[in-house]
Amino acid sequence: MANKKRVRLPTRKVILERQSVREELLHNLLEGGQYRDLIRMSENVVRRLCEILQTVGGLRRPQRMSVEEHVARFLHIQPTGDVVPREIQERRRFYPFFKDCIGAIDGTHVRVHVRNRDAPRYRGRKGYPTINVLDACTFDLKFTYVLTGWESTALDSRIIKNAFTRDDKLLIPSGRYCLVDGSLSHMNKLMASYRGVRYNLKEYSMHGPQNSKELFNLRHASLRNAIERAFDHNINLEDEVRQEILNGPQE
Structure with missing residues (x-):
């Protein structure tokens, strides 16, 4: 029988040193005011989120890191936009036409x-109270921004304006x-589709685009479909995101 290679485990001293480094980095992140820049949450919100994930979601502390560090590593960082997304760069139908698009x-x-007295504001087309959650994602299906708290009857234009002006x-x-x-207007940082022109991908399955506007809408819809796939790919918001987070007041 061949001799098995012996795995060399880290000593207690090494483990404690690594733990000290991790705690120092986490402390600098929290106390240095970088949390909002990196994961778009304040320190208080992060700590509250960790409490909810532990008490309600059953999250357990990993063996060699704190819950706060575990959650921080899971959250994604907003892209800088310096690099053309691979999903665009490698497909001729999108590049170079959408080379400046990041999500x-x-x-x-x-x-x-x-509360019953508030229900009418939250009861929209679905017939039961909901909030309208604004989401942004990259083309590799990672959420980069989530804005919650707006009642379902609020206009999309009002919500997007709030997203651009809040703290x-x-x-x-x-x-x-x-x-x-x-449903949103075309502006400097938002590229909307042509209104009054076919847009749904199913509409093009039987009959392809007949003019330049339909061709644009088809490619726009194909690329923007990433947000729909992100909803399906990631955790179901209605089942997993806790009401303590979602029901916070809008600013």
């Missing part, structure tokens, strides 16, 4: 429980933009 934005409705605002690098559907 897609859309809204989703999440069911909530509210923890949606940041889109200069010279870059995100894709949005026709």
Whole structure:
């Protein structure tokens, strides 16, 4: 029988040194005011999120890191926009036409429980109270921004305006933009589709684009479909995101 290679385990001293380094880095991140820049949350919100994940979600402390560090590592960092996304660069139907695009934005409705007197504001097209959650994602299906708390009857234009002006605002690098559907206006950092022109991908399955506007809408819809796939790929918001987070007041 061949001799098995003996695995050399780290000594207690090495483990304690690594733990000290991790704790120092986490402390600098929290106390240095970088949390909002890196993961778009304040220190208090991060600590509250960790409490909810432990008490409600059953999250357990990993063996060699704190819960706060574990959660911070999981959260994604907003892209800088300096590099053309691979999903665009490697596909001729998108490049160079969408080379300055860094992601897609859309809204989703999440069911909530509210006081009876507030229910009419939250009861929209679904027939039961929901909040309109604004989400932004990259083309590799990573969420980069989530804005919650707006009632379902709020206009999309009002929500996106709030996202760009609040303290923890949606940041889109200069010279870059995100894709949005026709419910929002085309502006400097948002590229909307043509209104009054076929847009749904199913509409093009039987009959291809007949003019330049339809061709643009087809490619726009194909690329923006990333946000729909992100909703399906990631944790179901209605089942997993806790009401303590979602029901916070809008600013």
